[in-house]
Amino acid sequence: MxxxxxxxxxxxxxxLIDEKKGIISKFKVKTDKKNLLSTIITALKEVTSGxxxxxxxxxxxSTTLSxxxxxxNRLEKTALFxxxxxxxxxxxxxxxxxxxxxxxxxDHRGNEVAPLDMASVEKAINECRKEGxxxxxxxxxxxxxxxxxxxxxxxxxxxxxxxxxxxxxxxxQLSFPRRAATAYYNSAVWRxxxxxxxxxxxxxxxxxxxxxxxxxxxxxGTMPLTVSRKIPVESILSGPAASIMGxxxxxxxxxxxxxxxxxxxxxxIAIFASGSPLIEKEGTxxxxxxxxxxxxxxxxxxxxxxSKIKIIDGEIAAGPExxxxxxxxxxxxxxxxxxxxxxxxxxxxxxxxxxxxIKKLAAGTKFTPEEIAEKAVSYSIRLIRExxxxxxxxxxxxxxxxxxxxVHGQKISPxxxxxxxxxxxxxxxxxxxxxxxxxxxxxxxxNAIGAALARTTFETELFSDTxxxxxxxxxxGIEEQVTRKYSLEEAEADxxxxxxxxxxxxxxxxxxxxxxxxxxxxxxxxxDYYASGNDIRVKCQVRPGVIMYLHN
Amino acid sequence: xxxxxxxxxLVFFPAYDWAISPTHPEREERLLYTQDQxxxxxxxxxxxxxxxxxxxxxxTDIMRxxxxxxxxxxxxxESHLISAGGAIRAARAVMDGEVDSAFALVRxxxxxxxxxxxxxxxxxxxxxxxxxVEFIREHYKVRxxxxxxxxxHHGDGTQDIFxxxxxxLFISLHQDGRTLYPGSGHLRELGGPNARGRxxxxxxxxxxxxxxxxxxxxxxxxxxxxxxKPEIIINxxxxxxxxTDPITxxxxxxxxxxxxxEKLKPHIAVLEGGYSIQGALPYVNLGIVLAMAGIDYSHIxxxxxxxxxxxxxxxxxxxxxxxxxxxxxxxFNPKPDMDRAPEGKFTLRHKNIYYDTDGIQExxxxxxxxxxxxxxxxxxxxxxxxxxxxxxxxxxxxxxxRCTKEGYRLFEExxxxxNFITVQMTDRVNKRYERHSR
Numbered sequence: 003m004x005x006x007x008x009x010x011x012x013x014x015x016x017x018l019i020d021e022k023k024g025i026i027s028k029f030k031v032k033t034d035k036k037n038l039l040s041t042i043i044t045a046l047k048e049v050t051s052g053x054x055x056x057x058x059x060x061x062x063x064s065t066t067l068s069x070x071x072x073x074x075n076r077l078e079k080t081a082l083f084x085x086x087x088x089x090x091x092x093x094x095x096x097x098x099x100x101x102x103x104x105x106x107x108x109d110h111r112g113n114e115v116a117p118l119d120m121a122s123v124e125k126a127i128n129e130c131r132k133e134g135x136x137x138x139x140x141x142x143x144x145x146x147x148x149x150x151x152x153x154x155x156x157x158x159x160x161x162x163x164x165x166x167x168x169x170x171x172x173x174x175q176l177s178f179p180r181r182a183a184t185a186y187y188n189s190a191v192w193r194x195x196x197x198x199x200x201x202x203x204x205x206x207x208x209x210x211x212x213x214x215x216x217x218x219x220x221x222x223g224t225m226p227l228t229v230s231r232k233i234p235v236e237s238i239l240s241g242p243a244a245s246i247m248g249x250x251x252x253x254x255x256x257x258x259x260x261x262x263x264x265x266x267x268x269x270x271i272a273i274f275a276s277g278s279p280l281i282e283k284e285g286t287x288x289x290x291x292x293x294x295x296x297x298x299x300x301x302x303x304x305x306x307x308x309s310k311i312k313i314i315d316g317e318i319a320a321g322p323e324x325x326x327x328x329x330x331x332x333x334x335x336x337x338x339x340x341x342x343x344x345x346x347x348x349x350x351x352x353x354x355x356x357x358x359x360i361k362k363l364a365a366g367t368k369f370t371p372e373e374i375a376e377k378a379v380s381y382s383i384r385l386i387r388e389x390x391x392x393x394x395x396x397x398x399x400x401x402x403x404x405x406x407x408x409v410h411g412q413k414i415s416p417x418x419x420x421x422x423x424x425x426x427x428x429x430x431x432x433x434x435x436x437x438x439x440x441x442x443x444x445x446x447x448x449n450a451i452g453a454a455l456a457r458t459t460f461e462t463e464l465f466s467d468t469x470x471x472x473x474x475x476x477x478x479g480i481e482e483q484v485t486r487k488y489s490l491e492e493a494e495a496d497x498x499x500x501x502x503x504x505x506x507x508x509x510x511x512x513x514x515x516x517x518x519x520x521x522x523x524x525x526x527x528x529x530d531y532y533a534s535g536n537d538i539r540v541k542c543q544v545r546p547g548v549i550m551y552l553h554n
Numbered sequence: 555x556x557x558x559x560x561x562x563x564l565v566f567f568p569a570y571d572w573a574i575s576p577t578h579p580e581r582e583e584r585l586l587y588t589q590d591q592x593x594x595x596x597x598x599x600x601x602x603x604x605x606x607x608x609x610x611x612x613x614t615d616i617m618r619x620x621x622x623x624x625x626x627x628x629x630x631x632e633s634h635l636i637s638a639g640g641a642i643r644a645a646r647a648v649m650d651g652e653v654d655s656a657f658a659l660v661r662x663x664x665x666x667x668x669x670x671x672x673x674x675x676x677x678x679x680x681x682x683x684x685x686x687v688e689f690i691r692e693h694y695k696v697r698x699x700x701x702x703x704x705x706x707h708h709g710d711g712t713q714d715i716f717x718x719x720x721x722x723l724f725i726s727l728h729q730d731g732r733t734l735y736p737g738s739g740h741l742r743e744l745g746g747p748n749a750r751g752r753x754x755x756x757x758x759x760x761x762x763x764x765x766x767x768x769x770x771x772x773x774x775x776x777x778x779x780x781x782x783k784p785e786i787i788i789n790x791x792x793x794x795x796x797x798t799d800p801i802t803x804x805x806x807x808x809x810x811x812x813x814x815x816e817k818l819k820p821h822i823a824v825l826e827g828g829y830s831i832q833g834a835l836p837y838v839n840l841g842i843v844l845a846m847a848g849i850d851y852s853h854i855x856x857x858x859x860x861x862x863x864x865x866x867x868x869x870x871x872x873x874x875x876x877x878x879x880x881x882x883x884x885x886f887n888p889k890p891d892m893d894r895a896p897e898g899k900f901t902l903r904h905k906n907i908y909y910d911t912d913g914i915q916e917x918x919x920x921x922x923x924x925x926x927x928x929x930x931x932x933x934x935x936x937x938x939x940x941x942x943x944x945x946x947x948x949x950x951x952x953x954x955x956r957c958t959k960e961g962y963r964l965f966e967e968x969x970x971x972x973n974f975i976t977v978q979m980t981d982r983v984n985k986r987y988e989r990h991s992r
Contacts, residue, residue, distance in 0.1 A: 088855045089595050089840060094556050107857065110590045110836055115857040144594055179596035284599070290555070292599045401607045403589075404571040405632050408610070525583040526576060530800060533577070537586065 003057050004549070005213070006454020007045055008064040008244045009033060012266065014041045015450035016049035018058075024552050027053065028447045038067055039198065043205045055210045064218035064240040064453040067198050068191045072238065072288055077190035078137055081130045083155045084182050085118060085142040095182045098190075100135055102126035104155070111467060112147030112474075123158050131162055137192055138162075139185035141169035143178045146476040147465060165192045170476040172233065173285070173294040174463030174541075180285055184294040188235035195234035199227060214509075216458070220286050220297035222247045222279060222546035223459020226509040235295060239286055241449060242270050242300045243546075246279050247456045248448030249420050251548045253440065257417040260390055262433075263448075264423035266308040267324040269386055272300045273393060275414050279546060280397070296461060298546065303389045307339045307425040311360075311378045313367060318377035321385075329359035336360050338382055339425060344375040348428040383432060390416075422448045442553070455548040458510045460517075462542060464497040469527060469535020478504040490524040490538055497540040505544075516544045558602030559848025563647040563656035565606045565640040566592075572633040572662070574911065579801065579829040580662055580677045588659070591836035592843065603847055606647055608640035608660065615642060616680055617980055617987040618688035619715060621670045621934060621946025624976045625989060629671045634679045637662050641686040641824050648786075648821050649694045655846050656822050657791070658682070659839060663826045665705060665790050666736060668714035670946060672938040673912035676707065676736060683790055683824050684715040687722060690786065691951050692985065697721050700784035702775060702818060703728070704811075705792020705826040706802040708739025712790065713753050718746035718922050719929055719950070723754070723782045727770055729795070729804055730757040735910070741877075744884045746922055747901045748930050751888030754778060756881050759873050760803040763866035764810035766874045767795070771817050774881045781886070789820035793828025793838040797863050798856070800829055807863060808834065812841030812851040820846070833858065895924045898956075900933070915939045927954035931961045935974075945977045953983045965990075 003026070007016045010033060018027040029049040034041045042063070050058070071077060081100040086092035087107025095101075104126070106118035130138070140155035149170040156166045167188040169181040206215065216224035218240035230237060245263045249255070256277040263270040273280055279298045286297035304322025311320050320338050328339035330351040336359035342348045343356035350356075357371070364371040398413050418438045421430050422445035430439045444451065466473040466484055473484045473496065480500050484492075502514050521541040527534045568585035575581070592598070598605050613626045615638065622629050640660035647656045664683060666676030673679070683701055690696050701716070703709035703726040716722040731737045745753035756770055779787065793799075795806035815823070823842060828835055837856050844851040856863070895901040900921035907916040916938040923930035932948040945968040949961035961981060968977040969990045979988040 086853075088837065088853060088857070089591070090556065090844070091850050091853045109857050110587050110594065111832065113857070176590055176593040177596050177599070178594050179599065292596070399607050401566060401605050403566075403568050405569055405636060406571055408567075408608070408636050409632055523570070525570075525586055526581075527583060528577050528581070531577060537583070 003053065003059065004454045005050070005058050005061045005211070006450045006452070007042060007062070008241060008449040008453045009038055009042060009066055010241050010449065011066060014045050015447045016045040017447050017450040017454050018049050018053060019451070019454050019552075021550065025444060025451070028444075028450065030447065035070070038065065039201050039205065042202065046205065046209055046211070050209065050211070056212065058211055058213045061206070061211060061213050061215045062218060062224055062453045062456055063202070063215060064244045064449070065237060066241060067237070068195055068234050069238045069288070071191045071194050072187055076194065078193050079133070079135050080186055080190040081126070081135045081138045082182060082186045083123065083126065083138065083140045085151055086178060087115060087143050089143065095179050097183060097186045100130060100133070106142065106151050108142060108144045108148050108151060110144055110147065112144060114148065114150060118151045118154050120154070120158065123155055127159055127162055136164040137189040138166040139169070139182070139189045140166060141178070141182045141185050145170040145181070146174050146176060147474070149476060165189055171479070172235070172477065174461075174465070174476045175284070175294055177284065177292070177294065180292050180294045183291050184235055184285075187293070188233060191234050195237070196231055199231060218244055218453050218456060219459065220295055221281060221459050222298045222452070222456055223544070224456050225458065229508050229510075235293070238288055238295055239297060243298045244452040244456070245270065245422065245449040246272050246298050246300065246452065247546065247548055248450070248452030249422060249442060250279070251451050251455045251550070251552050252442035252444060252448060253420055254551070254553050255418070255420070258414045259418045259420060260416045261420045262386065262422070262426070264421065264425050264429060265306045266326050266424065267304065267306045268302045269305050270300050270302050271386070271389055271393060272298065273397060273414060273416065296459075301389065301393055303385065305338070305382050305385050307337065309338045309382065311336050311338065311341060311363060311374065313363070316368070318369065318374055318381055320378050320382050328356065330356045336363055338378060341375040341378040342425065342428045344371065345379065347379075347431060348425070379432060383429070421445070444552070451552065452548075455550060457516075457547045457549055458512055458544060459546050460501065460505060460510065460544040462497070462501050464493055464538070464540040466493055466538040467535060468538065475500055486535060488536075488538070490522060490540070493538045493540045494519050494522055497542045501542055512544055517542055518545060556600050556849060558600055560655055560846065561602045561604070561653040562843065562847040563604050563606045563644060563653035564597070564843065565608050565644045565656065565658040565660060567608045567636055567640045567660045569633050569636065569661050574674070574677060584661055584829070584831050585659065585835070587832050588835045588839045591840055595840060597840070597843055600847065600849070603843070604653060606643055606656070608636050609643040609646070611635045611638035611642055611685060614987050615685055615689055617978065617989075618692060618982070619684040620667070620680060621936070621944070621978045621980075623670060623672050623936060623938070623941050623944040624991065629673060629679055633662055636660070637664065638680055638682045638685045641682040641822075642689045644822050644824070645686045645690050649690060655820065657843060657846055658822070658824045660825055663792070665703060665709040665712050665792070665826050666707070667711040668907065670916065670918060670934060670936045672916055672941055673909045673914045675907070675909035675911055676711070677827070677911060678711060681711050681715055683712055683788055686822070686824065687788070692982070696785045698782070698784045699723070699786045699788065700725065700779055700782055701788045701790060702820070703790035703792070703826070704795070704814065705790055706794040706799065706804055707735055707792065707827060708755065709790055710736045710738045713739070713743065717753060718749050718932060720749040720752050721929070723752050723778070723784060725754040725756070725775055725778065727756040727758060727767070727775070729802055730759055733760050734802060741880050741884065744888050747891040747894035747924060748922065750890060751885045754881060754885050756877060758804070759870050761805045761867065761870055762874065763805040763870070764807055765866045766870060767806055767810055767814060768817070769874055771814055773878050776817065777882065778885045786822070787818065787820045789815065789818055789823040790826050791823040791842060792826035793835055796828065796830050796834035796838060798830040798833040798858070805864070805866065807859065808837035808841040808854050808856055809851070811838045812845040812854060815842050815845040897924050897926055899924055923957055923960065925954060925957055928952055928957050931957040931964070933964050942975050943973060945974045947977070947979050949981045949983055951982045958983050
């Protein structure tokens with residue numbers, strides 16, 4: 003049996019899935035934001051009640067703990083050491099009150115241009131000690147090409163720190179500002195996350211669950227609990243990804259498709275290309291701050307079941323304010339759900355209260371109640387459609403860097419639309435726009451299903467300058483000598499082998515065949531007029547996917 | 555969070571699968587490290603900076619600027635169409651108000667491509683800036699455009715294309731042609747008989763440094779631009795004036811390029827040459843991007859700056875100061891062309907052009923009508939070592955009825971004569987672009 007829990011902003015969902023019978027238990031409860039742990043324990047107890055917990059083979063947990071800590075600024079005082087070399091003024095990348103800018107420079111080839119100013123590192127460490135700062139982040143420019151200066155900073159901090167995040171360990175990707183922010187937040191949530199995990203383990207033991215625990219990430223994959231203790235920042239924004247993975251498990255998606263998760267306040271829109279979710283190439287943003295946290299592409303707009311209906315300049319609109327619940331559920335202003343109730347598209351709770359609210363809104367205006375309900379629904383649908391079109395335009399106009407992709411690049415044009423979330427079934431009737439609209443079974447707990455069934459994901463990149471005889475895989479700590487003849491084929495094999503070894507060592511459970519090379523380039527480098535080696539780059543990943551499907 | 559003071563569009567197209575030849579400076583690797591640097595700086599996350607996918611230029615886009623012999627397909631590859639399309643996309647972004655300014659970081663380059671094209675010269679097949687300018691004039695109500703070419707090599711192609719055009723001011727600052735390819739760009743080259751003073755050349759001595767370039771911008775380029783009052787300023791942003799460039803002898807810097815851009819304030823910049831791909835391009839491009847976006851660039855410095863950059867010799871400073879007067883004179887009091895034909899007649903110019911990359915020799919007889927109502931119909935007979943005689947006829951933007959009629963008469967006559975393998979007709983008045991091949 004597989005157990006999945008998704009702790010969302012409003013609700014916490016849990017499912018228990020039997021490998022043969024499918025979903026055998028599901029449970030939904032309001033999230034107690036002040037006490038996530040008790041919500042989780044309740045969900046765990048309720049969803050497993052009546053079942054033999056010893057038969058649970060895996061537990062996957064998607065939690066908003068890190069996200070909330072960052073959004074609500076419940077962060078530990080963290081020192082950020084950055085060293086940038088030439089470029090944008092590094093003071094732009096300060097976060098918090100303890101950012102220290104250290105002289106030093108590594109160029110885009112990974113050459114050390116200027117050594118680190120160790121005297122100012124030491125001075126900064128002393129300052130931190132005095133202020134009682136105990137968690138650190140060390141980030142230098144181009145550390146993914148050469149991590150030497152990050153390591154030097156970390157070494158110097160040494161025992162002064164309870165935890166140090168080094169930028170190159172988080173991702174192989176280039177982006178100094180994202181690396182600085184990601185490393186900072188990783189350290190800033192490290193303690194609160196780890197004590198939370200300790201509590202979860204205690205809770206699981208109490209219930210008698212002995213299965214390994216994995217944590218959901220924003221890219222729709224999981225990481226082992228022990229790994230997550232070092233990179234808690236990877237657990238942010240896993241909720242929307244869990245829903246997307248849920249749809250994958252519930253539906254047999256093969257074509258270009260649109261996925262809509264219609265909630266109370268917002269609608270999340272995701273696009274699938276040939277049945278696969280798209281990954282945000284650079285990483286997700288949290289509170290408008292770009293990070294290196296890999297994530298599934300997902301855009302949110304402010305329209306949902308609880309969106310308030312309003313009249314602006316004589317036109318009917320809905321959202322983005324949420325004034326939930328709807329009047330049918332005891333609310334005080336009519337919302338999109340009330341409009342759907344009024345039109346008879348759904349029959350949700352007290353429909354007479356919906357009608358009352360819509361009529362009251364219409365009184366004294368040029369609109370009949372029928373018009374208001376009709377226009378509120380069509381307004382919402384138009385907003386969602388426009389957003390879908392915008393996303394598709396962006397995707398199809400995404401820059402590419404080779405002539406081949408420019409000329410032969412595929413366009414995404416959705417053939418199907420999948421709807422989940424509260425008002426999904428209601429809106430499916432009116433959403434259809436010439437393409438097939440589907441509402442999967444059990445869509446109300448798609449998020450928990452996605453959590454339960456999500457596979458592990460991972461990404462790493464190999465970078466080699468054969469002229470210098472060096473090969474690095476930054477985020478898994480590989481640095482090796484290679485010969486001048488080191489080929490792209492050897493690099494690809496090395497990338498796969500090292501990734502596989504690393505994952506096995508770290509407690510991931512994957513098959514080697516799940517590791518795919520997704521980018522692989524070799525540029526011949528010329529100095530003056532002579533070849534000076536090759537610039538080889540190989541990116542491999544374990545794609546997001548589900549362990550099993552629940553559709554027929 | 556950093557926010558750009560000016561909204562900047564970046565059309566970045568490195569053409570990672572295209573090279574002139576495996577060890578040629580114009581090869582796949584050229585913009586790789588620039589992309590690394592821009593990514594590492596987080597440029598694409600800056601609010602106000604948008605990365606934009608290039609268009610693909612059409613045959614019509616190219617025929618607006620060039621006579622391609624024997625035809626467009628024979629002298630271009632997809633890479634050229636995308637590079638020119640990148641410039642067009644940058645222009646669209648600015649003209650449509652998506653951004654305040656745009657930088658087309660595209661390759662292959664184009665500024666050595668002349669009006670007639672038989673092949674590749676100076677790494678260029680078609681002229682990205684010229685194609686962009688004609689796209690702008692065809693689709694938007696813009697007439698007066700200035701192109702400032704800051705590539706180290708004389709922009710002889712762009713000069714040739716706008717030689718007879720009084721509405722396009724072309725200013726090229728470059729390493730003196732006596733010391734570098736293509737060998738042209740002297741003070742006396744100042745535009746055709748109908749467009750005197752609309753081509754301005756500023757041949758700078760080898761080892762000109764930051765000081766000399768900024769002096770040239772402040773004391774020569776800006777006063778001329780101020781008088782010309784262009785609606786659009788374009789920068790042909792070659793980066794080979796850098797002190798580390800392997801094929802030139804200048805002494806410019808990344809910081810200098812940024813400062814130059816800040817002063818010039820181009821609406822659109824288009825990348826040209828620049829072959830110090832590790833030591834210069836990442837920093838120069840970053841400098842230009844930040845300057846165009848209105849972001850502080852004072853922290854940009856090449857890794858070897860302290861070791862390898864040296865300030866300008868006094869001798870060079872004096873030499874450049876002496877260029878000021880003749881350069882300004884060329885614009886403000888241009889000497890008339892002694893050979894200029896009377897009204898309604900053609901002025902003939904013989905030209906011999908060598909295509910260094912492809913080893914082609916071309917001879918041209920170029921006729922331009924003297925006209926008081928428009929810039930005059932243009933007629934060129936061209937033969938090259940690889941092509942028998944060809945003809946191109948150009949009825950200019952806002953061409954008068956006499957010149958339009960004359961253009962069609964010349965076209966019909968060239969077709970009837972059957973001496974030419976191909977006759978191209980570019981009619982900007984009626985937006986007709988035709989080719990007659992035998």
